[in-house]
Every structure is written in structure tokens, then in C-alpha cells.
Amino acid sequence: MADSETLECITEHERILQEIESTDTACVGPTLRSIYDDQPNAHKRFMEKLDARIRNHDREIEKMCNFHHQGFVDAITELLKVRADAEKLMGQVTDTNRRLQDAGREVTAQTEEVIRCRVQQRNMATTVEKLQLCIPGTNAASASVRRILILLFSFEQYYAALKTMEQLEKVYIPRVSQYRFCQIMAENLPRLREEIKDISMSDLKDFLESIRKHSDKVGETAMRQAQQHRTFNSAVAKQASMGHYIKPVYSLNERTHAHTPNGLLMDDDTGDDEADEEILTAQDLVDFSPVYRCLHIYTVLGDRETFENYYRKQRKKQARLVLQPQANMHETVEGYRRYFNQIVGPVFDDSLFLQSYCDDPDLVLELKNLIVIFADTLQGFGFPVNRLFDLLFEVRDQYNETLLKKWALVFRWIFELDNYSPIPVETEEEYKLVVSRFPFHDAEIEKQDFPKKLPMSQSVPQIYTQVKEFIYASLKFSESLHRSSTEIDDMLRKSTNLLLTRTLSSCLQNLIKKPHIGLTELVQIIINTTHLEQACRYLEEFITNITNVSPETDARHAAEGEIYTKLNQKIDEFIQLADYEWGMAESDGRASGYLMDLINFLRSTFQVFTHLPGKVAQTACMSACKHLSTSLMQMLLDTELKQISMGAIQQFNLDVIQCELFASSEPVPGFQGDTLQLAFIDLRQKRLNPAACFLSQKKHDTSKKNNIFSQFRKNDRDKQKLIETVVKQLRSLVNGMSS
Numbered sequence: 213m214a215d216s217e218t219l220e221c222i223t224e225h226e227r228i229l230q231e232i233e234s235t236d237t238a239c240v241g242p243t244l245r246s247i248y249d250d251q252p253n254a255h256k257r258f259m260e261k262l263d264a265r266i267r268n269h270d271r272e273i274e275k276m277c278n279f280h281h282q283g284f285v286d287a288i289t290e291l292l293k294v295r296a297d298a299e300k301l302m303g304q305v306t307d308t309n310r311r312l313q314d315a316g317r318e319v320t321a322q323t324e325e326v327i328r329c330r331v332q333q334r335n336m337a338t339t340v341e342k343l344q345l346c347i348p349g350t351n352a353a354s355a356s357v358r359r360i361l362i363l364l365f366s367f368e369q370y371y372a373a374l375k376t377m378e379q380l381e382k383v384y385i386p387r388v389s390q391y392r393f394c395q396i397m398a399e400n401l402p403r404l405r406e407e408i409k410d411i412s413m414s415d416l417k418d419f420l421e422s423i424r425k426h427s428d429k430v431g432e433t434a435m436r437q438a439q440q441h442r443t444f445n446s447a448v449a450k451q452a453s454m455g456h457y458i459k460p461v462y463s464l465n466e467r468t469h470a471h472t473p474n475g476l477l478m479d480d481d482t483g484d485d486e487a488d489e490e491i492l493t494a495q496d497l498v499d500f501s502p503v504y505r506c507l508h509i510y511t512v513l514g515d516r517e518t519f520e521n522y523y524r525k526q527r528k529k530q531a532r533l534v535l536q537p538q539a540n541m542h543e544t545v546e547g548y549r550r551y552f553n554q555i556v557g558p559v560f561d562d563s564l565f566l567q568s569y570c571d572d573p574d575l576v577l578e579l580k581n582l583i584v585i586f587a588d589t590l591q592g593f594g595f596p597v598n599r600l601f602d603l604l605f606e607v608r609d610q611y612n613e614t615l616l617k618k619w620a621l622v623f624r625w626i627f628e629l630d631n632y633s634p635i636p637v638e639t640e641e642e643y644k645l646v647v648s649r650f651p652f653h654d655a656e657i658e659k660q661d662f663p664k665k666l667p668m669s670q671s672v673p674q675i676y677t678q679v680k681e682f683i684y685a686s687l688k689f690s691e692s693l694h695r696s697s698t699e700i701d702d703m704l705r706k707s708t709n710l711l712l713t714r715t716l717s718s719c720l721q722n723l724i725k726k727p728h729i730g731l732t733e734l735v736q737i738i739i740n741t742t743h744l745e746q747a748c749r750y751l752e753e754f755i756t757n758i759t760n761v762s763p764e765t766d767a768r769h770a771a772e773g774e775i776y777t778k779l780n781q782k783i784d785e786f787i788q789l790a791d792y793e794w795g796m797a798e799s800d801g802r803a804s805g806y807l808m809d810l811i812n813f814l815r816s817t818f819q820v821f822t823h824l825p826g827k828v829a830q831t832a833c834m835s836a837c838k839h840l841s842t843s844l845m846q847m848l849l850d851t852e853l854k855q856i857s858m859g860a861i862q863q864f865n866l867d868v869i870q871c872e873l874f875a876s877s878e879p880v881p882g883f884q885g886d887t888l889q890l891a892f893i894d895l896r897q898k899r900l901n902p903a904a905c906f907l908s909q910k911k912h913d914t915s916k917k918n919n920i921f922s923q924f925r926k927n928d929r930d931k932q933k934l935i936e937t938v939v940k941q942l943r944s945l946v947n948g949m950s951s
Contacts, residue, residue, distance in 0.1 A: 225261045346391065374408060374512055377401050405513060412506040413522075419502040420526050573614040573685065580604055580611070580689055611689050612707045616715050619682050623675065623719040630671035632736040638663045649673040651750045652743070668743045669736050675716070676747055682711055683755060704755050712748070772828055779817070779832060780839045786810040787843045792863065794856050799863035803870040810840070811874045818879040833880040837891035840871065845894055868895045 381401055385394050503523070510519035583604055637643045639662055646652065646666060650673035686707045690700045723729065724737060789806040814836060821829040848856075848864065875888040 222261070225258050228258070229261065229265055345387075374405065374509065377404060408509060409513060409515070412502075412509045415502040416506040416519075416523070573611055573618055576607065576611045576614060577688055580607060583607075608689055608703070612686065612710070615682060615685055615707070616711060619678060619711060620715045620719060622678050623716055624722075626671045626674045626678070627719060627723050630669050632669050632671075632733040634665040634667055634736075635670055635673075636663060636665050646673055650676045650743075651747055668740050672740050672743050675744065679708070679711065679716075679751060680754060683708055683751075701755060705752075708751065708755065716744075772831075775828075775832055776835045779836050782813065783810065783836060783839055783843065786813070787840075787847070790847065792847070792860060794853060794860045796857060796859040796863065798859045799866060801866075803866045804863070807867045807870055811870060814874065815879055821880060829880045830882050833883075834888065834891065837871075837875060837888060841892045841895055844868070844871075848895075868892060871895070 381398065385398050389395070389398075507516070507519055510516050583600060635646060637646065643662070643664075650668075652666060652668070683704055686704055687700070690703050720737070720741065724734060729737075786806055786809060789809075790804065791806075792804075818829070818833060821832060824832075844864075844867070871892050872889055875892060876886070878888070
């Protein structure tokens with residue numbers, strides 16, 4: 213019984229020790245309390261058990277220390293050996309760190325300096341780039357400004373200065389408009405224009421003042437000239453009867469004259485002998501250059517009305533002053549002569565000024581022919597002549613205006629001579645003669661017996677004939693202008709429309725307002741206008757016949773041109789999908805996808821063209837093939853393309869083969885032989901110019917990538933020499949063509 217209790221106590225103590233060893237120190241109190249709650253003297257046995265357990269742990273610790281002591285000693289020994297090396301390494305690391313910090317500070321400073329230099333370099337490059345963009349504009353602007361100043365102050369060519377300012381304002385300044393100096397220059401141009409206006413107006417004022425002072429002399433010369441013309445025949449008769457020279461009865465003052473800056477010719481006494489050799493007329497005494505110059509400048513600046521109002525106002529003032537007679541004029545004949553001379557002078561000046569405008573259509577037509585010959589001559593030598601033909605277009609408007617003025621007089625003359633009664637026709641020949649001049653058709657009148665009367669008066673066929681003459685006269689100017697028949701047709705229709713709606717209508721309105729036109733005449737005028745309105749369609753047919761252009765033909769040509777344009781645009785859309793790898797080693801073995809899609813599109817499109825005229829379909833097909841060939845050629849010779857491999861050329865060759873197969877398949881019937889295939893012959897490098905050949909060879913030149921051992925092979929060396937020879941020949945051809 214005692215043994216079992218002892219065993220149980222030992223087991224309990226063992227459990228308590230394990231619990232103390234395995235649990236946290238916070239739970240030791242309850243465990244120890246359980247010991248004292250047990251049997252008496254149990255704690256003594258527990259203390260003995262605890263001491264035994266402690267001694268056991270001490271023995272284990274001692275064993276472990278004995279086992280690891282030698283390793284610990286060895287480790288301490290190694291650490292002592294490493295201490296010196298560690299201190300040495302620490303010193304080296306410290307020194308290296310110090311030197312690295314010193315070098316880093318220097319590198320940092322240099323890096324900051326490099327950054328500043330790079331910023332300055334970038335700013336300099338940007339400045340150079342901007343200056344290079346400005347140089348053409350500034351050079352042109354400065355040259356234009358210099359030219360303007362020279363024209364203004366050295367040669368007084370104000371119109372040329374205005375055109376130069378217009379070119380400077382519209383062409384050169386917008387290129388560099390973001391800079392302040394250009395803004396200042398643009399702000400100064402209106403001031404220069406105003407100065408030119410003021411200068412020209414000042415010249416005009418000087419001219420008016422001078423012509424006011426010398427109007428009596430101009431009038432005297434004009435009256436002498438008129439009297440000389442009236443007595444010229446009698447003087448010639450006297451000279452013939454007497455058999456020797458007789459001085460003209462009325463001659464001009466025996467003095468020569470010199471131009472003054474204000475436009476008049478002043479006297480210059482050079483002797484009677486020189487005056488006999490050179491006799492000036494009244495027209496020679498007046499130079500209207502200041503007036504024309506001022507008129508031209510104000511017209512260009514859009515202020516012509518101001519000039520006209522000022523000129524009229526000043527001339528009216530001068531006229532009122534001239535018409536006021538002097539107080540002692542009635543005392544002598546010389547006073548009356550001086551008075552009449554003063555009146556004739558201004559009238560002659562204004563008449564001469566108005567007549568100096570070219571209002572003769574024949575003269576304008578001769579001028580046009582002369583300019584056309586001059587332009588064709590320049591064009592034959594390779595000079596551009598577009599501006600000359602643009603000038604002719606401006607002259608054409610003036611020519612039409614002179615024609616309208618001339619035909620207005622013709623219409624008035626016809627209306628004045630018309631008797632405003634129906635045309636009597638006695639015989640069939642007279643009827644045919646009238647019908648040949650005017651398209652008149654009336655079944656009832658044709659059935660009547662001769663003599664009979666036509667409803668319109670004699671002015672109707674005359675006006676119709678004159679309208680046709682006007683069309684012929686207008687057509688003469690349109691010849692040799694290198695314009696299409698459609699444009700000439702439009703010109704004729706516009707000018708004829710102006711003749712009918714403005715000139716003829718104005719003449720008719722003035723006619724019906726005249727007091728001698730009675731009710732009978734008004735009825736006949738209404739009948740005449742009705743027949744003229746009905747004849748307008750024949751005038752349209754007449755214009756169509758002489759120009760060979762009809763509205764339907766014009767529309768058809770426009771539709772055909774639109775077909776060609778749309779087709780080429782669609783080809784360009786497919787070409788944009790091309791993505792060649794110009795450095796590929798080998799080709800894909802088949803044509804590019806974009807090209808096959810393009811060819812399929814062209815096939816389906818040309819099948820729709822079967823109902824078009826054969827020539828239109830053939831032209832569209834040839835235009836499409838040429839456009840495709842040109843686009844591929846431009847792709848091959850693109851300047852941004854630096855090098856082409858043999859694989860890329862083979863791939864491109866496959867695409868060209870597909871193009872040739874498409875051309876040989878006759879997508880549109882009617883081509884003879886290989887005509888359509890000739891559109892792609894340039895892609896075979898059979899018709900490349902030397903420059904294109906040289907560029908293509910440079911892109912295909914792979915000699916720099918060849919193996920060095922290829923130089924020892926004879927075939928490669930011969931091939932390279934041949935290529936170099938061809939390249940030299942191409943370079944010489946290119947240089948020869950450029951020179």
C-alpha cells in the first residue's frame with residue numbers, strides 16, 4: 213500500500229515538473245500550490261525531485277559545453293585572426309568611400325555643367341532652326357522693302373511698289389508672321405500705301421495747277437492746229453503752183469518744248485532752225501502720266517471713286533474760273549483770243565484724257581495677237597507664260613466692253629433707220645434672202661402667195677445678223693488662248709448674254725421712251741422683241757456649232773474625268789495598305805495581299821464598264837494601270853528608303869508579275885497587242901532615267917556587308933568592278949543632265 217502511494221507521488225511530481233518546464237512562468241503559482249495541498253512532507257520530496265532534475269540538466273549542459281568547447285575556441289581564434297584583416301578592409305573601404313565621394317562631387321559638378329551645355333546647345337539648335345526658317349522670309353522681305361524704297365524714292369514707280377508690297381504682305385510675311393519684326397513690318401505697310409496715295413495725289417495737284425496756268429497756251433496751240441488743218445489743202449495748192457517751199461500759213465510757235473515733272477511741256481528756246489524741223493501738236497504739249505498714275509494707284513487701292521470725285525470737282529472749279537471773262541476783254545481782239553484759248557485748253561485736255569483710253573476693239577485684238585505671238589515665242593524657249601495669258605484674260609474683259617459699246621452704237625443706228633412696219637416680200641428670192649438672215653418659220657405665211665408681208669420689221673434680221681457678228685468678233689479674241697472648247701463656249705455665252713440683256717435691252721428701253729415713238733411703233737416693237745426672243749435658241753445652236761461643244765458633251769466629259777479621278781483615288785487607298793519589309797531575307801513566295809485585293813477590285817470594276825463607250829473604258833483602264841505603275845515606282849524610289857535587300861526585290865517582282873498578268877488578261881477589250889502591259893514596263897527597269905538607276909543601285913548596294921573573303925574570289929571581284937563601272941557611268945550621266 214505504501215509502495216503504491218509512493219509511486220503515485222513520484223508520478224505526480226514528474227507531471228508537475230514537466231508542467232513547470234513546459235508552461236509559462238505565470239502559471240507556476242497554482243502548480244506549486246497543488247504540491248502543498250497534498251500529503252504532509254510532500255514538498256520535501258518534491259524539492260528532492262526538483263534538485264535531482266536540476267542536477268540532471270546541469271550534467272547535460274556540461275556535456276554540451278564540453279562537446280562544443282573546442283569549436284568555440286577555434287572560432288574565437290579565427291575571429292582574432294580576421295580582426296586585423298577586417299580593420300585593414302575597413303580602412304580601405306573608408307578610404308575608397310572618401311575618394312568616391314570626392315570623385316562624385318566632381319562628376320556631379322561636371323554633370324551639371326553638361327546639363328547646362330546641353331540646354332544651351334538645344335536652345336542654340338532651336339534658334340538656328342528658327343533663324344533658318346526666317347532667313348528666306350527675311351531675305352525676301354528685306355529685298356522687297358529695299359525694292360519698295362528704291363521704286364518709291366529713286367524711280368517713282370508707285371504701282372510696282374504697291375505690287376511688291378502686296379507680294380510681301382501675302383507671300384513672305386505669313387511665313388514668319390509669329391515674329392515681332394514681321395508684325396511691325398505688316399503694320400507699316402498701310403502707312404506706305406497712304407504715303408503712295410499722298411504722293412500720287414500731290415503729283416495730280418501739281419498737274420492740275422500747272423495745266424491751269426498753261427491752259428491758254430494749250431488752247432492757242434489747239435486752235436492754231438485746227439485752223440492749220442482747215443487751210444492745209446489751200447496751202448498745199450499754193451505750194452504746188454509756186455513750185456518752191458512755202459512756210460505753212462498757220463504754224464505752231466517756233467520753239468521746242470521740254471517736259472516738266474508736272475506733265476506739261478515747257479518752252480525751250482533753241483533757235484528758229486530747230487523749231488522748223490520739229491513742230492509739236494497740241495497733243496504733244498500735255499503729258500497725262502500723273503493723272504494715269506494717280507488713277508491707277510487709287511484703282512489698285514480700291515479708292516477710285518475718291519479720285520474721280522476729286523478730279524471732277526477740281527476741273528469744274530477750273531472750268532468756272534475759265535468761263536469768267538476779264539474786265540477789259542472787249543477792248544481788243546487779243547483779249548477775246550486769249551479768252552477763247554483759255555476755254556479751249558481745259559476742254560481739249562479733258563477730251564484728250566477721255567479719248568486716251570483704248571476703245572477700239574480692233575486695236576485691242578491686234579494687241580492680243582501680238583501678246584500671243586510674244587508668249588508663244590517665250591514658251592518656245594522654255595519660259596513660263598501663264599501670267600501673260602492671265603493678262604490676256606483681263607484684256608478680254610476690256611475687249612468685250614469695247615465690243616458692247618460698239619454694238620450699242622450699231623443697235624441705235626439700226627433702230628434709227630427702222631420704219632417699224634412689216635417687211636414686204638415681193639418674190640420668193642426676197643423671202644429666201646430674209647429667211648437666210650433670220651430664222652423665221654410660219655406655215656400660214658409660207659402658204660400665202662406673193663407679194664406678202666412678214667410680221668417683224670427690217671430691224672429684226674439686222675439685229676440678229678449683228679448679234680452673230682458680235683459672236684464672231686468675241687470668238688476672234690478667244691482664239692490661240694490655249695483654252696478648251698468648253699471654256700471658249702462659256703466665254704461666248706456670257707458675252708452674248710451681256711449683249712442681249714444689257715446692251716440691246718438698254719437700247720430698246722431708250723427707244724420706247726423717245727417722243728416720236730407712237731402707238732403703232734410700240735406695237736411693232738413688241739412684235740419684234742417677240743421674234744427676237746424666239747430666235748435666242750437659234751443663237752445657242754449657232755454658238756454650239758462654232759465651238760463644237762454641247763451641254764450634254766460637257767457634262768459627259770466631266771463625268772468621264774470624275775471616273776478617272778475616283779478610280780485613281782481608290783488605287784491610292786489600296787497602295788496605302790502596302791507594308792513591304794525592305795530588309796527581308798527571302799520573299800513570301802506569293803504576291804502581296806493588298807495588291808491581290810486591288811487587282812480583284814479592278815477586275816470587278818472594269819466588268820461594270822462593259823456598257824460604256826469602248827474608248828472611255830480603255831482610257832480608264834490605261835489610266836488606272838499607269839497610276840498603279842507610277843505609285844509602285846515612287847514607292848521603290850522613295851528617298852526615305854535607304855536600302856533594299858534581294859528578298860524584298862523578289863517580293864516586289866512577284867507583285868509586278870501579278871500586275872503584268874492582270875494587264876495581259878485584257879480586263880477591257882479593245883487593246884492592241886501588249887499595249888496595256890507597256891504601262892508596267894518602267895517597273896522592269898527598262899526605261900529608268902540615269903538618276904533613277906543610280907538611286908536604285910545605291911539602295912541595292914550590299915558590298916559593305918559582304919564577307920571579306922569574297923574579295924579573293926575572282927568572279928566576285930569582276931562583278932564588283934562591273935557594278936562600279938556602271939555606277940560611274942550613271943553618275944556621269946546624272947551630272948551631265950544636271951549641268
